[in-house]
Amino acid sequence: MSDAHNEHESAIKTPKQLIAAVAAGFLVPIICIVLLVEYVTNAQKTGAGSESQTAEMITARIKPVADDGFTFRDSTAPKQLLSGEEVYKSTCAACHGAGVAGAPKVGDEASWKARIGEGYDKLVSHAINGLRAMPAKGGNPDLDDIEIARTVVYMANQSGAKFKEPEVKAAAPAAAAAPAAAPAAEEKK
Template structure:
């Protein structure tokens, strides 16, 4: 029984060791804090918005939103018709490149043969007005009928048709200006 009180002995046995342990603990803690503060403040810290008053930052904030990657289009200007390849890539390829929703693939003679047999006028009517899963003008109402006609010829000819590309009509504004002179 006399050994029961000696079971929980610690490494510190004298008051001198206790004082040394407490001073050592505080010294290590203070050194750790100093090193942590040194690490955090080693780089020049810049607060959020500290560059906000530079001329470049002010100019960027004041520039119109339209200057950031938007192309403004003059609605009253003459319409510039796109090529068949450009319209196909921008609008039609989404379905006709993959065959989505039953669309005949570009260059697939088997998929286009029944459609080509209906004739150019029927193909053009379906492209302009839409048919089954295909929306009118491929879903882009800004396309001119001539652009749609060009794409119809481009797609059909890629599958073996021999359609002639439609002629571009003269601009109406130019005709009106010539008639008034």
């Protein structure tokens, strides 16, 4: 048999070299891991999630979803009437801006001529009660009749009419009568 098989020599010849090799076997991977962790954690973070623990981001996450896009109104407060243009933009423009389902386009004098010829009262009645494809009050039951009348005037005047905008009547005649009755009651005493 050949002695070449038993000629295997190790690079470690002394116990000191063995201790150094074992120490290097443990320390080199640990040092590599520590350096890698330092490299990853010290990088400037940008993008999604980098500011997730700021006070503003926490507040944005825990605020109620229902607060987005809604404003709370005091139901006991007097109603603020909208102008004809505001009602047109919020309710009527969807159909009367594009002529959807046969609705006359605002500004198209030809399509409004016959309607304007029927008169202001008839136009307001149709707007309040609905006509053919148009629902009553344009589908917004929260609108007052005066707001509908203002909107009819706005739309008709944009389309060639010369209607006068209706005036708002006194809010509560009974409320005005109550203070007048109080001095009369005091005079009787």
